[in-house]
Amino acid sequence: MKRRSFIAGTSALFLGACSKIADSKIGSSLLHAADDWHRKAHRALSARKALVREYSRADISPFFRGNGSIDVDTDEYRAHVANNFADWRLEVRGLVKNPMALSMDNIRQLPQRTQITRHDCVEGWSAIGEWTGPQLSIILNAAGLLESANFIVFRCADTLSGAQYYESVDLIDAMHPQSIVAHQLNGENLPVINGAPLRMRIEQQLGYKNPKYLTAIEAVASLDNIEGGKGGYWEDRAGYQWYGGI
């Protein structure tokens, strides 16, 4: 028992020092800078258009777990579900030459990409699914990004603990060939728990960077004035890393 309290005491001292460092200005900026170094290292080590692995149908998980928001609790959304999302619109706006509002039919008529990929949650688990939809790059090129656009913000219909879900990526991830606006999972229309009718797939990043219930794609110059300013719901709310590639 004595040894145990010694270990616990030593660990408390160490933990105290760690929390002092984390709370200090230099400490917290160092902790956040490390995330940036990982992003830069990943980018330096792989070609821009290098792909994550794609699997075969045999690898598909029997059930694709829904996590985070698994429904949207509004009458409006329930009406969309009842109506098979016939009136759902995906807005493309912000720093683009031609703002657009795409219907589900518009999205289905674009060239499609189907990919069987692994979804990795920040918690640690993985599920494999087959996603189908147009590449985000096709939509962004059609809208015509302005020179001043640096980030793409994804707006969502769902709320968690009263705040609107949103996410963002830089243009490198937005223009990646495997970044698609998925409307199908495993050959069927997206189930509600997985983000019906539209979900972003950003395959080189963790699950929270793959927002569901997509309502708008917004090109912006900076993330500073968007919601909490950190580029995403979990980033604002709990300090999650903006670069979710690790």
Added chain:
Amino acid sequence: MKRHALSTRIWHWINAVSVIILFMSGLNISNAHRYLYWGQSGFSPDQAWLAVPRFPGWATIPGYYSLAGARDWHLLAVWPFALGLLFLWIAMLTNRHFWRDIRTSPTEWHPKAIWADIADHLKLNFEHEGAKYNFLQKLAYGLVLGVFLPMMIFSGLAISPGFEPAAPWLVEILGGRQSARSLHFLFAWATFAFFVVHIVLVVLAGPIRQIRDMVTGGKE
């Protein structure tokens, strides 16, 4: 000549701090999803080969459950850890520390010699003539430096989706992303087991001299 080279001493302490932070923040991350799987995917307890116990706050960084906070620490400490290990290997191979002190010879693998070594350890006889380290020490240091710590880095890279396009083969040779995650966990505990034995033996062999020599270098 010093007992420990400057490069070894600098690495030792940077590594000690990094590994402790990585291990304790890793326990916090483990609490986020306490199931381990083999293969590429897995997300529910019925697919798991192991349900990991929940680690208490005094053993984790931060001292309360925070996946975001623990990941901050983990992703920071991995830089001095990985670059430090690379530095040590370059230093060990160039200053001959590896070839002279850690590499084993075939005769040392003879069962009789190994038994004699174990018997010496059990008698707490830490005098060994000639070579700097006895066989068990060489084996332990060789395993930690050559297998456990590098495996922590490789399995960690393999569970990062953003690293995957750079080296998809890494995920494959480790048996899939969830296998890599299981290996990350197993090698973390293997490293912890070494840490415990290392501390116990330092205490038994005379902790003040051992720690002093790892700071000042000591005398051969």
